[in-house]
Amino acid sequence: MAARQGITILAADAAGPDAQRLLDELSDALLRINGDSGRSSFDAEAATPRGGFYVARDGAGQLLGCAALRPLGGPDSATAELKRMYARHGQSGVGAALLAHVEAQARCFGYARLHLSTRVANTRAVAFYAKHGYAPVVAWGKYVGAAQSVCLGKQL
Template identity: 50%
Template structure:
């Protein structure tokens, strides 16, 4: 099992920017849309929000993820990305634990239906499909998920 150090970070750090750019390029290749318009770094700098970097044992940033508040007791997962196996799950587990500590009861997220790897990942880890919410409502290319945090 891989070991990762996951900690809060500013999304403007060079290593965070590099990961976010890599994610945008991969999303554009998979879905035709980089997803950049769906992420504003200011959204993860507000109270109740969190952006994290996952670093490997050598200290190299190999993944990132975030959540932002979207309603009472509800946060939205944003910009999940992992370069190496195991980092994505480690980040997701960290974000879920942090969300509980912040008082959230539900995590929601959106991905594109064509991104089958992401769809399968979230379904495997307890996220259930829900009606598309917010700006994703009425967009058939999008699929939304929710997990109730215990």
């Protein structure tokens, strides 16, 4: 559990109703920005011992955002992947709190690096990650040769 500026972040079931509401909002937003919802890049059932899905709430219990962590490159990999990062519009500090939480969880799970992919068209996300120390990394998997994607990473 993490609490920052009245924000509480807890592990949650990615298939649960609150998580699905946030994931649906994220997919709708990505569809407007990128022309692709990104739904095919995330499997809610793919929980592992070295990953998780996290939901942020305010002091009144209202949903603020979510993020997921999963191994990248196998169960013993030193690299984790950040997936489905989302903060509801107008919720200042939620994205930074979620990112800090996922980074801390990744360290606890023994990861040395955290990678992510986003669309080039999502300039707001690209700028957010750059502000938090993420830089371009070599693309992996389906992102290899995908001109619409940018792969970013950070040493933990």
